[in-house]
Amino acid sequence: SQQGEEDPQALSIQEGENATMNCSYKTSINNLQWYRQNSGRGLVHLILIRSNEREKHSGRLRVTLDTSKKSSSLLITASRAADTASYFCATGGDTGRRALTFGSGTRLQVQP
Amino acid sequence: NAGVTQTPKFQVLKTGQSMTLQCAQDMNHEYMSWYRQDPGMGLRLIHYSVGAGITDQGEVPNGYNVSRSTTEDFPLRLLSAAPSQTSVYFCASRVGREQYFGPGTRLTVT
Numbered sequence: 001s002q003q004g005e006e007d008p009q010a011l012s013i014q015e016g017e018n019a020t021m022n023c024s025y026k027t028s029i030n031n032l033q034w035y036r037q038n039s040g041r042g043l044v045h046l047i048l049i050r051s052n053e054r055e056k057h058s059g060r061l062r063v064t065l066d067t068s069k070k071s072s073s074l075l076i077t078a079s080r081a082a083d084t085a086s087y088f089c090a091t092g093g094d095t096g097r098r099a100l101t102f103g104s105g106t107r108l109q110v111q112p
Numbered sequence: 113n114a115g116v117t118q119t120p121k122f123q124v125l126k127t128g129q130s131m132t133l134q135c136a137q138d139m140n141h142e143y144m145s146w147y148r149q150d151p152g153m154g155l156r157l158i159h160y161s162v163g164a165g166i167t168d169q170g171e172v173p174n175g176y177n178v179s180r181s182t183t184e185d186f187p188l189r190l191l192s193a194a195p196s197q198t199s200v201y202f203c204a205s206r207v208g209r210e211q212y213f214g215p216g217t218r219l220t221v222t
Contacts, residue, residue: 009152031209033209033210033211035211040216041215041216042116042202042204042213042214042215042216043155043202043204043211043213044213045210045211045212048209048210088154088155090211093206093209093211099145099157099160099170100145100157100206100211101157102147102154102155103154104152104153104154105154
């Protein structure tokens, strides 16, 4: 079973606009990660937010975490065509044996 | 560093055939794992390993075997391929919490 579920499943925006995608999870976590997957490629780690953090920034990425609602959001500001990809949230991996569990992803299309 | 490498990139099998998907990493990561990715399903964990000689089952292990004789290599074996195993397979390695993925193997079973 999947721990995280992203919303929306698909998102289409124009270049320059902001893109927001959400992730909800079921059990308590120590941290949450976001990954990007370009078409036909492996996943690439974007950012990690710990459970005691509410917001984190990395370049044009802004991640928030609300542990009371068991949800996280990823905001990409001033989107570019190169941001077109699928985005996944992942939880787990806190200890040596615990595996990362991924959601089903949000497919983002940025129109030039 | 080459990171995580996978071979082959593409494979077509007939039902009942067996094969091994290769995965190697040169980052000296102890933790390695195999996922399959199907449309609309995200990534599902097949097997993982926390170090040489240690493997464990993930969410969808049936029909797959793994072994970990070295830190670098973590092959995935399909024992008797079935059409339900048509998927894209990703190998990953991890140090700490960040996971590094290979480019994937696209497998079709006819």
